[in-house]
Amino acid sequence: MTDRELILQRIRSAVANAPEPPEIARDYAERHHHGEPAELVELLAENLTGYRARVHRADDAGLPALVARLLAEHGDTSVAVPADLPAEWLSALTIDVRPDAPLSAVELDRTSAVITGCALAVAETGTIVLDAGPGQGRRALTLVPDHHVCVVRVPGQVYPSLPLAVPELDLRRPLTWISGPSATSDIELDRVEGVHGPRTLDVILLG
Amino acid sequence: MSGGTYLGMPSFPVAAKTATHDGRLRGNMHRAMNTIRTRRARAVSELDDWAQLRQAGKEIKDRALRHLDEYLLQIEERVTEAGGHVHWAADAAAANRIVAGLAKAAGAAEVVKIKSMATQEIGLNEALAAEGIDAWETDLAELIVQLGHDRPSHIVVPAIHRNRSEIREIFRAEMGRNGRPAPDDLTDRPADLAEAARLHLREKFLRAKVAVSGANFLIAETGTAVIVESEGNGRMCLTLPETLISVVGIEKVLPTQRDLEVFLQLLPRSSTAERMNPYTSMWTGVTAGDGPSDFHLVLLDNGRTETLADEVGRQALRCIRCAACLNVCPVYERAGGHAYGSVYPGPIGAILSPQLRGIDNPVDASLPFASSLCGACYEACPVAIDIPEVLVHLRERAVEQPGHGAERAVMNAATWLLDHPAALAAAERAASATRKLHPRTLNLGPAAAWSDTRDLPEVPSESFRAWWRKQHR
Numbered sequence A: 001m002t003d004r005e006l007i008l009q010r011i012r013s014a015v016a017n018a019p020e021p022p023e024i025a026r027d028y029a030e031r032h033h034h035g036e037p038a039e040l041v042e043l044l045a046e047n048l049t050g051y052r053a054r055v056h057r058a059d060d061a062g063l064p065a066l067v068a069r070l071l072a073e074h075g076d077t078s079v080a081v082p083a084d085l086p087a088e089w090l091s092a093l094t095i096d097v098r099p100d101a102p103l104s105a106v107e108l109d110r111t112s113a114v115i116t117g118c119a120l121a122v123a124e125t126g127t128i129v130l131d132a133g134p135g136q137g138r139r140a141l142t143l144v145p146d147h148h149v150c151v152v153r154v155p156g157q158v159y160p161s162l163p164l165a166v167p168e169l170d171l172r173r174p175l176t177w178i179s180g181p182s183a184t185s186d187i188e189l190d191r192v193e194g195v196h197g198p199r200t201l202d203v204i205l206l207g
Numbered sequence B: 001m002s003g004g005t006y007l008g009m010p011s012f013p014v015a016a017k018t019a020t021h022d023g024r025l026r027g028n029m030h031r032a033m034n035t036i037r038t039r040r041a042r043a044v045s046e047l048d049d050w051a052q053l054r055q056a057g058k059e060i061k062d063r064a065l066r067h068l069d070e071y072l073l074q075i076e077e078r079v080t081e082a083g084g085h086v087h088w089a090a091d092a093a094a095a096n097r098i099v100a101g102l103a104k105a106a107g108a109a110e111v112v113k114i115k116s117m118a119t120q121e122i123g124l125n126e127a128l129a130a131e132g133i134d135a136w137e138t139d140l141a142e143l144i145v146q147l148g149h150d151r152p153s154h155i156v157v158p159a160i161h162r163n164r165s166e167i168r169e170i171f172r173a174e175m176g177r178n179g180r181p182a183p184d185d186l187t188d189r190p191a192d193l194a195e196a197a198r199l200h201l202r203e204k205f206l207r208a209k210v211a212v213s214g215a216n217f218l219i220a221e222t223g224t225a226v227i228v229e230s231e232g233n234g235r236m237c238l239t240l241p242e243t244l245i246s247v248v249g250i251e252k253v254l255p256t257q258r259d260l261e262v263f264l265q266l267l268p269r270s271s272t273a274e275r276m277n278p279y280t281s282m283w284t285g286v287t288a289g290d291g292p293s294d295f296h297l298v299l300l301d302n303g304r305t306e307t308l309a310d311e312v313g314r315q316a317l318r319c320i321r322c323a324a325c326l327n328v329c330p331v332y333e334r335a336g337g338h339a340y341g342s343v344y345p346g347p348i349g350a351i352l353s354p355q356l357r358g359i360d361n362p363v364d365a366s367l368p369f370a371s372s373l374c375g376a377c378y379e380a381c382p383v384a385i386d387i388p389e390v391l392v393h394l395r396e397r398a399v400e401q402p403g404h405g406a407e408r409a410v411m412n413a414a415t416w417l418l419d420h421p422a423a424l425a426a427a428e429r430a431a432s433a434t435r436k437l438h439p440r441t442l443n444l445g446p447a448a449a450w451s452d453t454r455d456l457p458e459v460p461s462e463s464f465r466a467w468w469r470k471q472h473r
């Protein structure tokens, strides 16, 4: 007998006499905050800031200058971008822009920043979800450089809660949920921002 | 560590005795547990529907377990459709063989690892070492444990028993022997220690061909694996290497995508007291041009189906490894994680290890007695595992074991608890605070001699001593 057959057979005999479980009572809240879209954007900003992400606002006209300023302030000399990132976002940059053609892991490691969009954001949890869709690129891109600038369109991309956001996701795509910069509390439970992922996360609320 | 029990591991009371006499360890543990309890209580109290989420979490897991065969077949189908490979491992040896074979086939002399209870449980690192393959732990706490030639003492923060100056010494002594050395002027500031780990591991991430992970959840509906983490070491392992091997216990199944909305509220708040952990990764098979081109899912039984067959004990399989039960347990806090002689310490370890490994050895036979049945673990558990109920049930099974070895271990464990009035008193205080949540009946079927014991959780402050007197007068 293969291990597959063995495991399946053991499971079947283990649960043979178990009662059929009840229908799942999903009587938890669909959302915890009932504000207007603008208030949800505010909540998203607050929760991201609580995780030490840096949150900024811009409209379409102001975006290129803001992007350029954030990279300059961080001292970045190069920036990786998904090949399909809107060109106007980069129009004020004077540093080395590296479209992901793709870049090797070592090249990414020598690149100081990355700019992307996102698939959606969840206000209640302060979460940004990337799904490798338009303007986001593959997963390594937003992981290896030390500074991630992420643009969220507001209020359009902002969902109030997990129960309202999860059904919108396509799990066949690779998903990365980001709630603040990388962090650890492994040493005496002292929170330290920045271990392996980008140590600086700038979120631009665009709208 | 080895697969199954730690070799040469003393049984609970012996190990606990050592731990409670180690003042530094006790200090570290007490401070840490206090902090983590306060933070978690705050994170949970933010959600006024916590009880409903907890109930949904329990029901989803019960459904997954009741139809586990169908869900596993569904996962196999979806993962295969998406270009991944599914392997089935009845026990630790089979899983280790599969992983070692895959790593060799990929031409790897080393693998990078994401923190994973399942691979610790099966002793994968040792099995790979025997095949000449180095396994590098990349979670900061696991790195501290690995470099310190130590054992993890907590499910979520495995190096909780180490303080910052100990960690600095470990890094200075050991990093250079295993790769990039720690800087000469390394301080004991957590930020500097994390930076040293970042630099030490980065070269390993960039050159790794093979990564090994576990998974927090497997979604049957879509064949998606989910990993919840903080540091980004998980993302590195899931993204950069060409080959990814995920060893996942069969109980990690969630039936549907929608179930994530429940578990991604329950898990981060229960484990690290956050609204959401920094990073969560989800992937289904392989994606061209993004991440590993070769994905292998190893479905691990290793005692789980036997646990599933136990009507009372099977609820332990709902566990999502959040460690909330450890953090509230007065016995865990005083005895330390190592006392449990297993990769699963604390209350969940006391009910899981004996079921996964069998109750016929002194370590595992003593574990169900490492508790005063105060009920704090049940109250804290986000999937409502009635740990006291399972403990009582396993005590019964333990004393039914033939031979005196188990009986002696049992007596020792109970004596340890009675000899540590502080642990017992703290347990009793916790018990009265949680009394309203205690099960009224344990409903364990016939076994008249034990019926008094089953009523014990109702009168928790008397339970342990009363039980002990009845059994051993």
Ligand code: SF4
Residues within 6 Å of the ligand: B270, B318, B319, B320, B321, B322, B323, B324, B325, B326, B348, B377, B380, B381, B382, B383, B384, B385
């Ligand atoms: S038993 Fe419950 S509280 Fe303990 S680790 Fe498992 S899920 Fe968390």
